[in-house]
Each structure stands twice: as C-alpha cells, then as structure tokens.
Amino acid sequence: MFKKLLALGAVTSLLFTGCSAGNIANAGQQKSDKLSIVCTLFPEYDWTKEILGEQAQNANLTYLLSSGLDLHNYQPSAKDMITISDCDLFIYVGGESESWVDDALKEVTNPDMKVIRLMDVIGDSAKEEEVKEGMETEPEEEEEDEEEPEYDEHVWLSVKNAGILCNAICDTLCEIQPEQKDVYQANLNAYTEKLNQLDKEFSDMAEASSVKTVVFADRFPFRYLVDDYNIDYYAAFVGCSAETEASFETVAFLAKKLDELHLDTVFTIENADNAIANAVISSTESKNQQIAALNSMQSVNSDDIANGASYLTIMQNNLTVLKEALN
Numbered sequence: 001m002f003k004k005l006l007a008l009g010a011v012t013s014l015l016f017t018g019c020s021a022g023n024i025a026n027a028g029q030q031k032s033d034k035l036s037i038v039c040t041l042f043p044e045y046d047w048t049k050e051i052l053g054e055q056a057q058n059a060n061l062t063y064l065l066s067s068g069l070d071l072h073n074y075q076p077s078a079k080d081m082i083t084i085s086d087c088d089l090f091i092y093v094g095g096e097s098e099s100w101v102d103d104a105l106k107e108v109t110n111p112d113m114k115v116i117r118l119m120d121v122i123g124d125s126a127k128e129e130e131v132k133e134g135m136e137t138e139p140e141e142e143e144e145d146e147e148e149p150e151y152d153e154h155v156w157l158s159v160k161n162a163g164i165l166c167n168a169i170c171d172t173l174c175e176i177q178p179e180q181k182d183v184y185q186a187n188l189n190a191y192t193e194k195l196n197q198l199d200k201e202f203s204d205m206a207e208a209s210s211v212k213t214v215v216f217a218d219r220f221p222f223r224y225l226v227d228d229y230n231i232d233y234y235a236a237f238v239g240c241s242a243e244t245e246a247s248f249e250t251v252a253f254l255a256k257k258l259d260e261l262h263l264d265t266v267f268t269i270e271n272a273d274n275a276i277a278n279a280v281i282s283s284t285e286s287k288n289q290q291i292a293a294l295n296s297m298q299s300v301n302s303d304d305i306a307n308g309a310s311y312l313t314i315m316q317n318n319l320t321v322l323k324e325a326l327n
C-alpha cells in the first residue's frame, strides 16, 4: 500500500512538471502539428497505422504495450501518462484489464482529445464473460453473482468486429483531419477488403473441417473468434483469468473431452509454458496429442512489429494453426 502511494505521488508530480514544461514551450513555439495518437493494444495500433497509410509519417503513433508486457499486467508509467494526457486521439479496449484508464483520463490536458473505447463501438454485440462447464472458477467470482455482468473484453479477436472497429477509427481520424478524409477512406476500403477475405477463409476452414471443437489448456480469450464460425470450445480458465495452475478436476475434465471427441490437438495461447497442456495430455488415453498455440495479440512487442507482425499476419497464422488442428 505504502509503495503504491509513493508511486502515485511520483506520477502526479511528474505530470505537473510535464504540463508546465509544455506550457512554457508552447508560449514560444507552436505545438507540434503532428497528430498524436495513443493506443493501448496492438490491434488498435496496427489498424490505425493501416488507415493512416502514408500519413503515418506525419503522426506520432504510440503503442503503450510495445515492451511486450501482457495487457493484463500493464500499468502506465509517468511518461505514458504524460503522452496520454496530451494526445489527439486515445484508443483503448475498455475491459476489465484496463481499469487504470479512468484515472488516466482524469489527467487529460488536451480539451480536444478524442477517445475511442472499443467496447462502446461494439455495443450490444459485446458478450458476457462465459464460465463454461469444466472451467476453473476464481473464488471471488463465485460470490459476485449479484453484481453487474462482466463483459468479455477480447473483442478484437473477431475478424468481423475488426471491420467495425476500423470503421470507427477511420471516422474519428476524418473528424480530426477532414482534409485527409478521402485518403483515410480509401485506405479503410482497401483494408476492409483484406479483412473480408480473411473472414471468408476462416468461414471456409470451419465449414470444411471435420472437428468442430477446440480444447484450451489455458485461459480462453478467443470466444469472439470461435463464435463467429460456430466452433465450440472447452478451456481451463476464462479469458482474463490470472490463474496459472489448474486443479486435478479441470485437467481431468479437459482430458476426458479430448478422448471423447477424439481430438489430436491441445491449444494454448501465446507465451504459454505448456505445463497444464502437458498435464492434460498425460491424463488422456492416447497421451499423444500435439500442442498448438493461437496468438491473442495481448503481448505483441516492438521486435515482433519490426519483424512484420500485423493483425492480418497474426490472424492468418491463427487460421493456419486451426486449419491443421481441425482438419
């Protein structure tokens, strides 16, 4: 607690000096006319870059999680807070792992800042977090049943949602820079075509596959993806779970599902240590399933980006992995 208070104090005072330094600089010179955009999550960053196209050179586009820190573990640094407070456009998901955003937005110094919250854009299509048969439940969650429903925040993992979200980003960019409207709209149209093509490939894959169920020995952020193509799932934990250990019951349940459905693949998400997957496999009858990972894009880092990672390449890779496993 003490440590936390100290850290907060540091943020406040840095913000204060940050602002006054900014004001002094502005007195002598115009504020940089580069558009400043801050994104919390990789897909937001990548989509914005696509819509900006060549105009990205004239923008300061910040991806807050570029260190590769998982969305669920990220807290803004004092420097991040300053970047956010003064930007022209702030894009965030707005789910349970970004509860820090409310406080950050109280420190905003730019009165013209536009904010896009993906959960608001998706609106009624946001799904309630599902605790499915066999899942490990966290003790607090069981007591929370009187409270408001928790929504599944992983909306970017539906390619169909991606199209809707890109539209919203394009609309807001056009509001900020109406003179670039035609450019942004053309970039959006070209990108939307690629998203539609990918959506069709997922759809064809799901239709052609003999297996219609995935088993995740991990947390499960992919509900928006599997629901789009009528693929069923079982998983050890809900999407945002911080659990890393599964009980005997959960391991046994998942192993039984693999046996019953004759599945040859156990899924994990990116950066998994495979401990639960291996435990599940050794509890099955055949004990010879393979492990495959789908990337939920919650810890894409700047090296990945330098190596060409994009929403499309990562989802294309997820498609290839699913195609092979469900064949």
Ligand SMILES: [Zn+2]
Pocket: 072, 097, 153, 154, 221, 239, 240
């Ligand atoms: Zn999450």
